[in-house]
Amino acid sequence: MKTFFRGIRRYLASAFLIIVLILVSNFVVLFYMMYSTTGGDGTSSITLRNTLESAGQDISLTENGYRMSKKGRNALKEYGFVWAMALNEEGKVIWEWKLPDDIPRQYSVFDVASFSRWYLNDYPVRVWNVNNMLLVCAQSPDEIAVLNLPVSVQQIVNFPYYIQLFVIVNLAVILLFVVIFGWRFYVSVRPISEGIEGLSRKEPVHLREKGSVRELAEKLNATSDILMDQEEKLSRRDQARADWIAGVSHDIRTPLTLIVGYSERLMDNPLLGEEEKEMAQTIQRQSGLIKQLIEDLNLTSKLSYDTFPLHLTTCAPAQTLRECIADIYNSGLQPQYSIEIAVTDEAEKFRLPADEPLMKRAIHNVLGNSIRHNPEGCQVNVRLSSDGQNLHYLFEDSGPGIPDEIVACLDAEEEDKNHRQKASERREAVSQPHIMGMRLTRQIVKLHGGTVYYYKRKNGNYDCGFVVPGDYFLAEDVTDTDRKAVSLFEKNQ
Structure with missing residues (x-):
């Protein structure tokens, strides 16, 4: 809407500027005409004199x-005079040029006073006193008209005020029309602007299809219907995908449980040899990986479609991290693996508003990747630190690290969400190595x-870490801790 009002202001400013330019140009032309008034035949008064x-x-x-x-006569012809005569002081014609027969040859003072301001036998004349003679030059009555307009002195004195009044009234009328037209334009376009904003918020838009913007309103309504239909189809597709994943996950659990149970019985069977027991152990271990994969797939589906309820509590990240590492050791970590942990004093006092089981899952996934992708063993170093506002997790291992293609694939997925990549680019991202x-x-x-980095x-590969916002304070006051946990999480939404 701010952009819309800015456009209206620019429209009014442009209209006002055009009006000012028109008025200025009119005054320039007016003053020029007043300075060099023409003599009626296209010549200026100065040239005529x-x-x-x-x-x-x-x-x-x-x-x-x-x-x-002959030069003088040609000059008279050039400026449109049809006849001319010269009178002496007694009013007698002493020289004439093409003088008609019906024109008198003798004039009194009253006659001269009359035709010098009016007509002489219907001829408009120009009178000029030169060399003790009165030169009278006549022009065609079909081309020149003489208007005798007496003006009072008061009118001449008030003429500047008349000009000011003329300018003010004209500006007021013009501005009134500009405001009226601008308001009508605003009223007609405002629903269009609101409709576009509604589309940007994925809201249904139904504008009245009338007025000068009828066609635009029709197109916006059609666009809204198309977008709403697409949104509904996408929602149904996402829901169907989530339901399918949940159903498949549920159906796989039963046979997977049987596989794990039978493999455990085979491992405990004294009649089997060591090789068969190792095979049963491999089946059990791989079944655990499949189970973990199914759980991850189901969880990431719920997180993607916002169907997973988030249960916030105030947790101690250092304690949560130690519990995760203890769980990994208790689950039977092979001796070729070791996990070292370093927690700063600031991180010990840090409290995090979080869903603790989810945070444990995130930590387990990172540590599990280091273990799974280094079958010959490795040492995993975990550092937990705080800058007073954020909690920093850093995971390093002695193995080769995260391959570049996996990081590129993760970046491609993030770019896909933010910029809606083309289908070919999305397919390329999906075809990358397993990154669940x-x-x-x-x-x-x-x-x-938070943010994963x-x-x-x-060697060109990567290590992983992530930053999560929280608060750093002494943890004795549990009530204050819970209150801060909720407020901090709301602040970061």
Whole structure:
């Protein structure tokens, strides 16, 4: 909506600027016309006066009377005069050029006063006093009209105020129309803007299809229907996928339980040799991996579709980490594996608002990856530290580390979620090595407001770590701890 109002302001500013430019250009033209008023035939008043002055100077007394040179007569023709005459001080015509027969040759003072301001036998005339003569030049009545408009002095004095009033009234009217049109534009486009915002929030949009934006409203409504239909289909697809995964997981548990049970009986059977017992032990171990994979698949499906309830409690991360490592040792960790833990004093005092079983699952997945992918044995180093606001987990092992293609695959999946990759890119990510455990770890950490990161070794592979927000304080006050756990988690949502 802010962008929309910014567009309206720009529209009004542009309209106002155009109006100002038009008014300025009009005043420029007006003042130019006032400065060089034309004489009616396309010539300016200054040029016309110069022509009359030059023509009057060109009349000279000869033996045959007063004469005008050919140059002077051509000048009169050029400026549209149809006849001309010169009067002496007694009002008698002493020179004439194309003077019609119906024009008098003698004039009184009253006659001169009359035709100098009006017409002479329907001819508009121009009068010029030069060399003690009165030069009278007539123009065609079909081309020139004479208007005698007397103006009072008060009107002339008030003329600047009239101009100001004219400008103010015009600006007010123009601004009124600009505001009216801008408001109408805003009213017609506002539903479109609200509809677009609704689409961005995946809300159904149904606009009234009328007015100047009818076609745009129709297209937005059609787009909304398409998006809602796609959203419904995606929701049904995701639900079907989650139900299918849950059903398959449930169906596999029964035969898997039988396999594990029979393998244990075979391991305890004294009639079998060592080789057969090792085979039974391998079956049991691989069955455990399958069980873990099914649980991870089911859990990551629930986390992906937001169907897993999160049970927050305030936990001590250092204690949780030690319990995870103890569980791994108690489950029968082979002697070629060892896990070293280092916890800083700040991390010991750190409290984390979290779903503790989920956090244990994330830690188990990272440690389990190090054990599973190093069959010849390795040493796993776990460091837990805090900067006062965040808790830092760091996992390193003496094995080759996480392969680059797995990290690239995880990054591709994250990019797919954020930027909606093409189908071909998604298929390429799926075809990468098995990453179920790391994917689940990232989902759990992200659910708690944290971030999983990978840092590169010298051999090109990676180690893993993650950061989770919490709080650092003394842990004696359990009530205060619980209160802070809830507030911290809400803050990080």
